[in-house]
Amino acid sequence: MKWAAMLRGINLGKRQLKSAELKAVVEGMGFTEVKTILASGNVVFEAGDAKPEALERDLHVALEKATGLKSEVFVRNRAELAELVENNPFPDEARERPSFLLVSFHRDSVDKDAIDRVAASYDGPERMVVRGRELITDFPDGQGRSNLIPVMQKAKLAQANTGRNWNTVLKLLTALGD
Numbered sequence: 001m002k003w004a005a006m007l008r009g010i011n012l013g014k015r016q017l018k019s020a021e022l023k024a025v026v027e028g029m030g031f032t033e034v035k036t037i038l039a040s041g042n043v044v045f046e047a048g049d050a051k052p053e054a055l056e057r058d059l060h061v062a063l064e065k066a067t068g069l070k071s072e073v074f075v076r077n078r079a080e081l082a083e084l085v086e087n088n089p090f091p092d093e094a095r096e097r098p099s100f101l102l103v104s105f106h107r108d109s110v111d112k113d114a115i116d117r118v119a120a121s122y123d124g125p126e127r128m129v130v131r132g133r134e135l136i137t138d139f140p141d142g143q144g145r146s147n148l149i150p151v152m153q154k155a156k157l158a159q160a161n162t163g164r165n166w167n168t169v170l171k172l173l174t175a176l177g178d
Helices: 019-028 052-067 078-086 091-096 112-121 148-154 166-176
Strands: 002-007 032-036 042-046 073-077 101-106 127-131 134-138 161-165
Touching: 002 052, 002 078, 002 161, 002 166, 019 032, 019 042, 019 052, 042 166, 052 073, 073 078, 073 101, 078 166, 101 166, 112 127, 112 148, 161 166
Parallel strands: none
Antiparallel strands: 002 042, 002 073, 032 042, 101 134, 101 161, 127 134
């Protein structure tokens, strides 16, 4: 089965990892059809019948061993990304300003009640929708100007996750093929 792996916090500040290094780590694990997507810690690969939890753990360990970089890893297969794209709660925004639509990938289901409490107490323009293990957030004015992220941090909603904008989600889905 083909998988997309997304590493958290890559190429931000001092956490630098070249795409060639990431590709070499994944190939060194014996996976095939390895292709990196953009320079932000995204890679697709064929991993046979591997389990997602094992892939996340093993990629984390191999990356740290090969590069010294510790990064949370989140994997999704084609069916999961296709379902996410098909059930996007913000289709107009995805078409009009895809770089302002963020998908946060989590290891476990997102606490919808906690997200709803934050949304009810926050009066900014952002909108959030929980879809299983993903939180989709529309940032109409961009993330850099948003007050939502500090509000969420203050609410202690910081379970391990990594974010990708809609453009990147679509690139990952395309790279996974049919």
